[in-house]
Amino acid sequence: MKANIPTDREIVPNQVLSSLFTNKRIWTWIGIALIFLFFLLPIYRLVALSFQQNDSFSLANYTSVLQDATTWTVIQNTIVIVIGSTAISVSLGISLAWLVAYTDLRAKKLMQIFIILPFVIPSYISTLAWTQFLGANGLFQQLVALFPFPVPAINLYSLVGIIFVLGLSHYPLVYLLSVSVLRKIPRELEQASRVSGASRWTTFRKVTIPLALPGIASGGFLAFLANLDNFGIPAFLGIPANISVLSTYIYQQVVGFGPTAFATAATLSVILGVIALLGTFIQWLLLRKSKRIETTIEDKQPRYFLGKKKLFIEIALWCFFLLTSIVPLVSMGMTSLLSAYGVDFTLENISLKNYQFVLDTSPKAKQAMVNSVKLALITTVIGILVGTAFAYYRIRKPNHLNKWAEISIGLPYALPGTVMGLSMIFAWMEPIPGWNPGIYGSVIILFIAYLTRFLILQVRGSITAVMQVDVSMEEAAQVSGSNGWSKWRKILIPLLLPGVLSGAFLVFLTSLTELTVSSLLWSSNSETIGVVIFGYEQAGYSTYSTAFSSLIVGLIILGFIVLYILEYFWNRKGLKQA
Amino acid sequence: MTAVIKELQKRFGKFEALKKISLDIENGEFIAILGPSGCGKTTLLRLLAGFDSPTYGSIHISGTEVGNINTTLPPEKRNIGMVFQSFALWPHLNVKEHIKFPLVHHRFADKKMDINKRIKEVLDITELTSFAERMPSELSGGQKQRVALGRAIAPQPDLLLMDEPLSNLDAELRMEMRREIQQIHRLTKATIIYVTHDQSEALAMADRIVVMNQGRIEQVGTPREIYSYPKTEFVASFVGKANLIKGTWHENYFEPELASNLKWTDLGVSEELKKRNIYPLRPEQIALTNDNEGIPGIITSVQYQGKEIHYTVQTQNQSWVVHTEIWQAFQLGESVHVQMKQEQAKLEVKEEKIVSY
Numbered sequence: 043m044k045a046n047i048p049t050d051r052e053i054v055p056n057q058v059l060s061s062l063f064t065n066k067r068i069w070t071w072i073g074i075a076l077i078f079l080f081f082l083l084p085i086y087r088l089v090a091l092s093f094q095q096n097d098s099f100s101l102a103n104y105t106s107v108l109q110d111a112t113t114w115t116v117i118q119n120t121i122v123i124v125i126g127s128t129a130i131s132v133s134l135g136i137s138l139a140w141l142v143a144y145t146d147l148r149a150k151k152l153m154q155i156f157i158i159l160p161f162v163i164p165s166y167i168s169t170l171a172w173t174q175f176l177g178a179n180g181l182f183q184q185l186v187a188l189f190p191f192p193v194p195a196i197n198l199y200s201l202v203g204i205i206f207v208l209g210l211s212h213y214p215l216v217y218l219l220s221v222s223v224l225r226k227i228p229r230e231l232e233q234a235s236r237v238s239g240a241s242r243w244t245t246f247r248k249v250t251i252p253l254a255l256p257g258i259a260s261g262g263f264l265a266f267l268a269n270l271d272n273f274g275i276p277a278f279l280g281i282p283a284n285i286s287v288l289s290t291y292i293y294q295q296v297v298g299f300g301p302t303a304f305a306t307a308a309t310l311s312v313i314l315g316v317i318a319l320l321g322t323f324i325q326w327l328l329l330r331k332s333k334r335i336e337t338t339i340e341d342k343q344p345r346y347f348l349g350k351k352k353l354f355i356e357i358a359l360w361c362f363f364l365l366t367s368i369v370p371l372v373s374m375g376m377t378s379l380l381s382a383y384g385v386d387f388t389l390e391n392i393s394l395k396n397y398q399f400v401l402d403t404s405p406k407a408k409q410a411m412v413n414s415v416k417l418a419l420i421t422t423v424i425g426i427l428v429g430t431a432f433a434y435y436r437i438r439k440p441n442h443l444n445k446w447a448e449i450s451i452g453l454p455y456a457l458p459g460t461v462m463g464l465s466m467i468f469a470w471m472e473p474i475p476g477w478n479p480g481i482y483g484s485v486i487i488l489f490i491a492y493l494t495r496f497l498i499l500q501v502r503g504s505i506t507a508v509m510q511v512d513v514s515m516e517e518a519a520q521v522s523g524s525n526g527w528s529k530w531r532k533i534l535i536p537l538l539l540p541g542v543l544s545g546a547f548l549v550f551l552t553s554l555t556e557l558t559v560s561s562l563l564w565s566s567n568s569e570t571i572g573v574v575i576f577g578y579e580q581a582g583y584s585t586y587s588t589a590f591s592s593l594i595v596g597l598i599i600l601g602f603i604v605l606y607i608l609e610y611f612w613n614r615k616g617l618k619q620a
Numbered sequence: 621m622t623a624v625i626k627e628l629q630k631r632f633g634k635f636e637a638l639k640k641i642s643l644d645i646e647n648g649e650f651i652a653i654l655g656p657s658g659c660g661k662t663t664l665l666r667l668l669a670g671f672d673s674p675t676y677g678s679i680h681i682s683g684t685e686v687g688n689i690n691t692t693l694p695p696e697k698r699n700i701g702m703v704f705q706s707f708a709l710w711p712h713l714n715v716k717e718h719i720k721f722p723l724v725h726h727r728f729a730d731k732k733m734d735i736n737k738r739i740k741e742v743l744d745i746t747e748l749t750s751f752a753e754r755m756p757s758e759l760s761g762g763q764k765q766r767v768a769l770g771r772a773i774a775p776q777p778d779l780l781l782m783d784e785p786l787s788n789l790d791a792e793l794r795m796e797m798r799r800e801i802q803q804i805h806r807l808t809k810a811t812i813i814y815v816t817h818d819q820s821e822a823l824a825m826a827d828r829i830v831v832m833n834q835g836r837i838e839q840v841g842t843p844r845e846i847y848s849y850p851k852t853e854f855v856a857s858f859v860g861k862a863n864l865i866k867g868t869w870h871e872n873y874f875e876p877e878l879a880s881n882l883k884w885t886d887l888g889v890s891e892e893l894k895k896r897n898i899y900p901l902r903p904e905q906i907a908l909t910n911d912n913e914g915i916p917g918i919i920t921s922v923q924y925q926g927k928e929i930h931y932t933v934q935t936q937n938q939s940w941v942v943h944t945e946i947w948q949a950f951q952l953g954e955s956v957h958v959q960m961k962q963e964q965a966k967l968e969v970k971e972e973k974i975v976s977y
Contacts, residue, residue, distance in 0.1 A: 514708035517671060520695040521702040521781075522771065523726035532721070536712045 073447065080494050081450040084469035088315075088461070091468055092308040103309040106302075112286075113310070120287040123204050123276070124269045130209025131265035135216025136258055138359075142217075143224035146344035147356060156363040161214035162598060163371075164555040165207075166274030166572065167591045170579065171370035172207050173198050173278070174377045174588060179384060181373045199283040207275050210366055212268045216261035223257025224250075225340040232345070256331040263325035270318055271458040273558035274572075278579060288314045289558070292460045296467075296562055308468070311461040322456040371595060378589035383582075396589035407590060409567065410574040413485060417570065418553035421492040422500075425549045429500030430508075430542050436501075437508040452498040459495075459558025466491045466563060485568035488560060492553045499552065503545015507538045540612055547605060555594060622647050622682060622778055622811040623668065629676035630663050637663040639835040640677060645779075650805050650812045652826035654819055656858065660835040661815045665781055668813065669702055670695040682778045699728040701772035701810075702781040705788065707764045709756040716752040718771045719743065726775035738774065745807060746770040746800075762793045769801070773808055782814040786821065798824055819859045823847060831855050851890040856900035863906070863940045865899045874899045878915045878936055884960050899960075903930070903943040907961045908950060914959030919950050933958055 095102040107113050138157060142150050160168055176182045176196045186193040197203060227250060235245040273289045280290055288310060295307040348355060377383070381393045400407045432451070436444045454462050470490060471482040481487050515537065519529045557572030564573045571594060578587035623645040630638040638660045645651055653661045666672045668679060673692035678685055681700070686693040695702075701722070709718060719742050723735045743749045746766040756764060765785060772780055785801075786794045802825055805812055816822055822829045823843040831838045831846060831854070839851045850856035853864055867876040874884040876899070884899060893900060907914075908931065917935035929949070933940045933956060940958055950956055 512706060512708065514704045514706050515710060517669075517695070518702070518704060518708040518710070518771070519721070519725075520671075521669060521700060522722035523696045523729070523775070524721070525694060525696040528725060533710055537710070 070443070074443075077447050077450050080490070081453055084462075084465035084494070085315075085453065085457070087468040088308050088465035089312055091305060092312045095305070103302075103305050107306055107309045107313075112291075116286045116288060116291045119201065119280075119285055120270070122201060123208065123287055124266060126201075126205035127208035127212065127269045128262065128266045130205065131213040131216050131269070132258075132262045134209070134213040135261060135265070136220050138213070139217045139220035139224055139258075141355070141359070143221045144345045145355075146347050146352065147359070153359065153363065156367050157217055158214050159367045160211050162551070162602070163595060164274065164557065164572065165211045165272055166278055166557050166576065167374075167555070167595060168211055168370065169198075169207050169275050169278040170575070170584075170587060170591050171374040174584070175370040175373035179386065181369060181376070199279050201285060204276055204279050204285065204287075207279065208269045208272060211272075211275065212265045215264045215268060216258070219261030219264065220254070220258045222340060223254050225342060227253045229341060229343075229345055256328045260325050260328035263321055263328065267318060267321045267325065267456075270314070270321065271558075273459055273561065274576075277557075277561075277576065281580075289458055289460045292464065293561060296464060304464075304468075307464055311458075311464050315457050315461045318458050318461070319456060371592075374588045374595075375592045377584060378592045380585055383584050396585045397593070399586060400590045400593065404586075406569060407574055407586075410569045410571050413488075413568060414554050414556075414571040417485070417489055417492055418550045420489060421496060421553045422546050422550045424493060425497055425500035426504075426542060426546050429497055429545070430504040430538065433501050433504035433508050437505055438513070448498075448501065451501055454495045455498045460562065462495055463491065463559040463562035466494070466559070482563070483565045487563050488568060488570065491559050491563055492556065495559060496549045496552055499549050500542075500545045503548065504538070504542050507541025507545070510541060511537045540609075547601070551598065551601065555598075622649070623813075624680040625664075625668075625677070626679075627677035628664070628667065628674055628679065630660075630667060630672065631675045637835055638667070641832075641835075641837050642677075643830060643837065643840070645811060645813065648809050648811055650802075650825060650827045651814065652822035652829045653813065653815045653832060654817070654822040654829050654859070655832035656817055658834075659832040661817075661832050662783060664832070665783055665813065665815045668779070669700060669781055670698050696725070697727060699778040700781055701775065701777035701779070703765075703768045703772045703783065703785045705784045707756075707768045707788070709764055709767055711756050714753050714755050715748055715759070715767050715770075716743070718756075718767050719774045722771060722775045726777070728777060729775035742770045742774045745773070745804060761789050762797060765789060765793075765797055766800070769804060773804060773810065776808070776810070778811060780808075780810045780812045782812060784816055785814075786816075787818075794821075801825060823859075829859075831859060833858070849888045849890065850893075850900055852892055853896070853898065853900075856893070860900065860902045861941065862900035862902045863938075865901055865940075866937065867897060867899060869894045869897055869899075876915060882914070882959070901940075901960060903941045904928075905961055906940065906942045907959050908933070908942055908944055908948060908956050909959060910956060912957060914957035916955065916957055919952055919954050919956060922950070922952050 092103055093099055093101065138153075141147055142153060142157075147153070163171075174180055176198055178195065183195065198207065231253070232245050232249055235249045236242070240248065271289065273293065276285070276287045276290045277293065280286060281294075286294065292307050292310050292314065295303050295310065300306075376387050378396050379392045379394070380387065381391050381395060385391045402408075432444075432447070436448055454465075457465075466487060467482055470487050472478050473481070481490070511534065515533060516529065519525070519533045524532070555572055556570065557576060560570040560573050561576060564570060569577070571590070575587050575590050575594075578584075578590065623643075625641065625643040625645075627640045627642055628638055629636070629640045641660075641664070653664060655661045663672070667674055667687060668681075670686065670693055674687050674689060676689055679687040681698060684693075686698050710721075713721070716739060719739050720735065723729050723733070723738055740749075743752055746769055748763065748766055748770060751759065751763060754763075756767070759767065765788075768785065772782075782801075786797050789797060798821065801812075801814075804810075805825075814822075814826065823846075826843060828840060829843055829846045830840050833854045839846060839855045841849075846855060846859050848860075850860060850862065856862040857864060865874075865876055867874055869875075869889075872886050874886065874889075876882055876884065889899060915935050917933040917940065919931055920934045920939065921930075921932040923930040926946075928943050928946060931942045931944065931950065933942055935958065942958065
């Protein structure tokens, strides 16, 4: 018998914790001011600019943008690409999720690593890998040359190519959300339906699908947003082929520096931003709906046994993983070792001179690495401190104010990167109209932009960490005579650390390889890794871009190995929740 | 006096969780606060601990005012220990470190004390010596409970607060832990305030029971007083599971509504119940017969319990719960008569001494 007595604990604002926030009012006002300045003002300035002509309110920007035939071509491209790639992401993601969640496939953990791989590797690097794999001298052509009949070359620099790479890059999003939703549907619910006389198919239709739909649809919207927001893939594949989508078109407007460039870009950004926020809102509604079954734990035991088909399905899956995750990266690695672009991959053509160029000869690449690591480190450290402090306040003292603060912090991440980058220019070029302190044009604007955009990732990671530590753990420390620093040092920090660090790792990785925002905000001497790789590729130096990218992929994989080892030792210390 | 509570009130918005209650707690007493969920017992405990501030009234612990409308002394500055319902063990610290923690941080722990010696003592009292190096994840439910107890008593606080400490354990373990908590009370002579919704826990362990309902104290008394002489309808039905029989009170006897020929003697029924014309009869105070003596009714449920049988009897105006000896077997649907058992005598509780062990 377990007494389930509701205590007043959840609804009682914990007054004692407020001793941490003495002079509470002042802190609240400082917090509101900072959130307004960093998260809301830039977006306001962007919107304001789009409604402005000759310093007065006007819809002229919108009428001229919408009357331009190019705009409509761009919008049409965007719609086709987003719908096509989302369809690929959703069908791949759901099929894999169902197989992993419900069937008796072997080596699911290893599969999961391969499924997540395209998501961890920056999309512009995957694109580079795919172009090397499917290119004129790539592995694919060498493979199909063995066939007796001619196979036409696949041109990635096209609408179809963009759809294909986007779809493959973002299916992990759908997979991750669906797999957890499917596992959380208690098998008893399905069994109850079967016992009530429903067939397997009726059960699937009337029980499984209605319960899983909100989660799956929410994953679909997430993929939709990612496809809409993505800059790297349409930039690498679309710009050479003169195919523009909203994100790349805005970028081209800004770097084109025409007389009305900023106004047009702002207007397009507002259009793109509104679509994205609408998508985020629907996704949030769906996710909230799917949380109804989240009280249950994940059931990882197989529910369907594949029987004889198992081996066949496993072989097919592994071929798919190899082909989509590993082979393109290997092709990229091979290109990076070539002494010159276009020569055959033979022993005498292999050299490390591209790596030597990137790591030694070229000052630009080295500078970019230093810049990116610095930016990522500072963003991560400040993120850990600010994000965790906010997360603690948000969970332990929930109120309307910090709920709105959380939404505001999430806004720059929900907006497409190009939109966000542009708003940063407007906000920080002249923080006070008429005063330009030179933030735009230095590395500082990148730092501000990263922190603004990625803080929410740390906040979410830390919120999960704080929620896992029951209030009574803290109360026990208080009753034992410890509050303030010793409580944090001895109880809270050790308990929060794993969750906080996994959030921090995500922030670090995303900042390190960021391209979209940086491509708008960089200036000479403040190039980042993404900007330099993009630059090499646009200038046609594929051997350099592949070498630099291979290096980054290597570093990412190394980072993950270190993380796994750390996690292993952490778990061995017996730190599992009592 | 260890703790004095004066006109304590707590509001959460419009909801009044505690309605100006007053209570004195003696040194070394084991007080059980008993009531259903939402009665305010947990609120009272959290106010005593300092996790919440009173809306009105005051709290004194060991002669110092720790809480009133204006200021609340935080928990870490109060001379208290606490055992949580969820145990609240820190997953990254082992058993020994749990007991050491308050010895290092508690403001009232004796600074000259030999910490290692005290750890040994506490491990000994809680029978955890052989588990000293274990992590919480390597302990059973009962062992976790002992660690939580050990951590609370280690700094020898004036006041030990327990928030339903046994509700997360299974039935058998609960019985065992009752004995252990009693033993710890005897050994440490600590003043204990024990919150529970389980009346048998309160009856078994407490020196005095405080019965609470809807933010008010219904009755304060020894387990015997509470059980045998409930002051209010609520105490009668919540603690003794008594049937509240309607009828009329005369000078010194009671006339049940459906059998005016019967005269039930007063065995110490409270004035309030008399005013409401109610006689509280606990299930074991009722006899079932086949002769025509008493109030007629029909048996609507039979539950065999091994050492006794529980019946529900439906009379014309209410349903009665009756416990009878095992040899008295009646059938479902059988017509019977219910009657107060005759051989009852009035207990003299006034002279009874408070016995704590």
